[in-house]
Amino acid sequence: xxxxxxxxxxxxxxxxxxxxxxxxxxxxxxxxxxxxxxxxxxxxxxxxxxxxxxxxxxxxxxxxxxxxxxxxxxxxxxxxxxxxxxxxxxxxxxxxxxxxxxxxxxxxxxxxxxxxxxxxxxxxxxxxxxxxxxxxxxxxxxxxxxxxxxxxxxxxxxxxxxxxxxxxxxxxxxx
Numbered sequence: 001x002x003x004x005x006x007x008x009x010x011x012x013x014x015x016x017x018x019x020x021x022x023x024x025x026x027x028x029x030x031x032x033x034x035x036x037x038x039x040x041x042x043x044x045x046x047x048x049x050x051x052x053x054x055x056x057x058x059x060x061x062x063x064x065x066x067x068x069x070x071x072x073x074x075x076x077x078x079x080x081x082x083x084x085x086x087x088x089x090x091x092x093x094x095x096x097x098x099x100x101x102x103x104x105x106x107x108x109x110x111x112x113x114x115x116x117x118x119x120x121x122x123x124x125x126x127x128x129x130x131x132x133x134x135x136x137x138x139x140x141x142x143x144x145x146x147x148x149x150x151x152x153x154x155x156x157x158x159x160x161x162x163x164x165x166x167x168x169x170x171x172x173x174x175x
Contacts, residue, residue, distance in 0.1 A: 092136070094171055096161045101140070111161050112138040119174070129173070134166040 012020070099118055102110045112135055119125045119133075141159045165171050 092165045092168060092171060094163045094165060094174055095141075096163065099158060099161055101158045106140060108138050111140055112163075115161055115163055123174070125173075133170045135163050136166050137164040138162070 096115055096118065099114050102114055106114075115135075115138060116130050116133075119130045120127050138161065140161050143159050
């Protein structure tokens with residue numbers, strides 16, 4: 001049996017081995033350069049994508065801030081509008097204080113009668129003018145509990161009556 005080691009003169013020479021190693025080294029260097037270039041390109045694409053994402057986030061934050069400001073402004077305008085609408089709806093209201101309740105369970109029809117009687121008897125309006133007045137709504141306000149009065153010495157006063165008139169002219173006549 002022959003040994004696996006080549007004898008002198010057989011097989012590659014040292015020069016051949018050196019050239020082979022140089023060739024492998026060159027291919028590895030070229031391959032590493034390709035990998036490095038590929039990684040640089042991928043890193044560049046990733047950085048560009050990250051910059052674009054960052055810019056979009058900044059734009060979204062700006063838009064969000066604008067939307068928050070618009071919503072706050074809208075809420076403020078809505079609140080003002082609600083207050084004005086409430087004031088307009090109460091513009092035809094007249095409060096009558098100090099009119100005694102006809103009963104403990106006074107309903108709106110009875111409250112209306114109390115107001116009409118007050119206009120005729122106490123304010124001396126002609127009965128025909130009071131009969132002509134149209135009321136859209138009449139009711140007593142809920143009682144307020146006054147913390148300064150104890151229940152033992154509290155004098156019960158009747159709560160005021162709210163009358164919503166149909167015509168502003170009637171309100172002006174009352175005043």
